[in-house]
Amino acid sequence: MRLLGELEVLLAQALEKIHAQRDTLALEQYRVELLGKKGQLTAILRSMGALSPDERPVVGQRANEVRDALTAALGERSLLLGEEELSRRLLLESIDVTMPGKVRYLGHKHPLNRIIEEITNIFLRLGFSVADGPEVETEYYNFEALNVPKDHPARDMQDSFYLTNGLVLRTQTSPVQVRSMEKMSPYCPVRIISPGKVYRRDDDATHSPMFQQVEGLVIDRGINLGHLKATLLFFAREMFGADREIRLRPSYFPFTEPSAEVDVSCGSCKGSGCQVCKHTGWIEILGAGLVHPNVLRQSGYDPEEVSGFAFGMGVERIAMLKYRVEDLRHFFVGDMRFLRQF
């Protein structure tokens, strides 16, 4: 039974060696050395041919048992080494995940356009369409059609920029409203807003010779001050927050009557008074009113049949309030230190 003895020695030695292997590559080499075609166990099995028929089954059975034991041991060891190796590799591959990534510079939308888009979207949701018109206007559309006759103080050279041939840089976007009314009359309802650049002869920290406005206009049967109030309240809450209130103070504009200045309750102090609202609790943001019958008539609507309301707001003023910008001139200088904060 020499072969049986050899098998036992092989098993004992092999198990020891399997456990001694330190990496999967060496283990695989050893497996081939042990169980491969030219391996030690194969060699023992080959020499079984010389055994007697009685011995052969005994040795054969034991040889199978030894092979199974070695295969199992190899598998176990392989698994273990594999795990060890993986965790070693993972450790080696770990990076400083806090390092900055590959940057992709994104441009900054101009704060005024940000505000205009915001305002526009609010009114689009209310069913207002956006209308557009020329910035260089005729005196007719900028003044007469808006109930500002020739001798009116508002037509003073001090306030408007004049070009030749009866042209003027529009002082408000209201001419767009007139042009839209002319186009649409007598169709109802008219619901438009007109954002755009306007020009006045002023230049200081709170006035710019060019600034932007959004004006709105509604014409329909039965439009009244209550509709104006509801629309502007909706706008104020969408724009500034659901907790805001509005206040109308009577005022004067040539193209609306009754006219009002519209204040929004101060968001900084919730109405109790602070620096932002000059301790009044309110911030003036809009001018508004019912469309003057003369303007309706001039644009082809019968003031006995329909009525309307109009409102206008300064985009810069709203941007200054919303972003707490202290100087109007920042908007037009193009200083990157300013623009990149938006």
Add this chain to the structure above:
Amino acid sequence: MKISYNWLQELIPLKHTPHEIAHLLTAAGVAVDEVKSQHTGLHGAKTGEVLSVGPHPEAGKLFICTVDIGLEKLTIVTAAANVMVGQIVPVAIPGTILPDGREIRPADFRGVMSFGMLLSNEELGLDRKVVPSDAKEGIYVLPPTTPVGLDVCEVLGLFDYTLELDLTPNRSDCLGTLGVAHEVAALTGAKLVALPHKELGPTVASSSMLAVEIEQPDLCPGYLALVVEKVAITQSPLWMQNALRNVGIKPINNIVDITNYVMWELGQPLHAFDYAKIVGKTIIVRESLGDERMVTLDGEERQLPSGTLVIADRAGAVAIAGVMGSLASEVSSTTHTVVLESAYFNRSSIRRTARSLGLFTAASLRFDKGVDPMGVLAALSRAAFLIEHLGFGVILGSPAGLLPNIAPCCNISLRVAKANSLLATELTPLQIADLLERLGFAVDIVAEEIDVRVPSRRRDVTEEIDLIEEIGRIYGLHHIPTTPLNGVMSAGRQSDQDELVQRLRGQLLMHGLDEIVTMSFADPAFLARLSIKDDHVWASPLCIQNPLVRERSVMRGTLISGMLEVLEYNQARQFFGMASFEIGRVFLPRPQGEQGQPEERLMVSLGAYGVRRGNWQTPSEILDYFYVKGVVDTLLPTAGAVPSQHHFLHPGRQANIVVGGEVVGFLGEMHPGLGLRERFVVCEIDVGRAFTLASFEPSYQGLAKMLPMERDLAFLVPHHVEAAEVFRVMQEIGRGRIGQIHLFDVYTGLAVPNGMRSMAFRLEINSTMGGNADRETAQLLQEITYGVERACGATLRGSAGS
């Protein structure tokens, strides 16, 4: 416009505090910007009579006075040189607190104990601008009739508040305290006090003392002159001085103060002439002659533009009508007879005059905004009353001149239903009538209508809609309910152009360009700086007739001017690099002889310089020509770049951008000869011509059955052959068979012959079904190689593929 709270109380007694009044007025549209206390912080000072004045034995400049303050007599040392026995003066006694916070205590002045201090205008805390000229130095001497022992603050009217009104241009009626009182009456229900006045005789064209000739009745529809005799020029009473001071007017003398007082009370400007100085005892209202000059009351000699409305006598102009009188005809201490003028002038005429002379006065402001035609006589009667009542003169004759022939009221018919439907209210005819009556309007209810007679002082109320506004105002806009819009549902729409702009903006932001907004104005010097030739489209920009500054005197014909300003601005601030864009309109005048508005063309400009810094993972990006070109390539994939010749751009680094055979813009580096401190790259594209909404819409082509193959071809291409040409040849030959072509490497130098560059392309080859793919690909590459070599004078350097 400043209103004194105490003065208002004289016209309409009120229980409300000044702040309550301010709130009520503001809520009704007469905005009160500020409520200011007139109290200066002076506490405890008394009026006293100087009983004796003697020299200080030890100090030549000091005087020792005895002053009677009613209950006691005090010894007071003063340095004031104007102190005199018999004067009534403000006295700070021990315990008095001065406006600067100092408390007065007995003090030793070189051995003499002083028990107080005689106060100057400064120590009283009065504004220098509104104290009489003779009270500016030394002790503030009070009128001799002032009782002793009274609180100085009381005597000087310091327990008062000033309301600063910010009036809308239509409310000229509130340029007098009475107008504001009417407003307060409407808001509170309080009743106005009837102001005493003198009944003047019927107006005559000329009186025995004075003739009035109105040459320009269109510019002067009303003019009254009243002669006041036996005038003694002196101070006005303290109550009047206080009232004037508290609204910011400097007291001058009794007659001038009364004219100012009545103006501030009724809103009607008055003027006083020295009768003795009126040559020919005739007042002529006429337009100025060509070369008339006048020294006005403020001491300035002025050349009167011809056509200026003036008040003249037989010798020449004595006043600029409605603006300011002449120094020569001014009321002075020697005046004994006065002519009081109360007139109604054409608004525009006065506005033009004030503007052309740059002379804006309280009178010109009121005439410009519009005065009450009924106020002409009322103001004269009121002034006449005050003069006689205060004993400053007597009026014997009638006013001379012409009363304005303007209706005293305006009749308007108001429909109650119309008012309610516009205001969203449900007011009854009675309620509305009440609101209007409180405003001082006369009303008659006739069924569902109200006949309203609006007094002429409310010149802004002439139509039904004006009445409706008044009703809303006095009823209170806070009472108006909110009513959601109803009616036809309609979706809000933006124009295609707006949508296009938003898409474009979004793309540019994603490309890392910051958005700028610059002024639509341009500096004409910009064109010279770029040596723009006369026939260039920018060469004749739209000129502004009345620019604020020369640098902004034309409308921009290009966005490049603004873009360059921004680039230079940031470069000058050591900004290492930037890329930005602007979307806006440029203004192109109509061709010569053509009428109408200019063309407003929507453009987008791009601008860049310097470096965009990366980090350890991201290489820095140079913001040069090819940076901007890359943005354009992505935005306009079908556009071509064609070398161009804009002479303000670097001759070798510029191109026109061409879409469908049409030049839609340009891009390039600014010409180095322009003296810019960086390589600025600029680009301008006509948005309407270059982009359509469709170009931002995806167009799906389906998926190819087989994955494309990639093959590389490298050529040696002569320098003078443009890359675009190589691309064009390859695309033409490979049409339908190749997809994208990438130029992935360009190389000159070692191993590349002079005058050549090596260009390596990666071609995406559409795979075809079937067995001969390899042969077909080889065939295609051969065709392309042959084509490029022939058309471009190139030679194949190598090919590779996977």
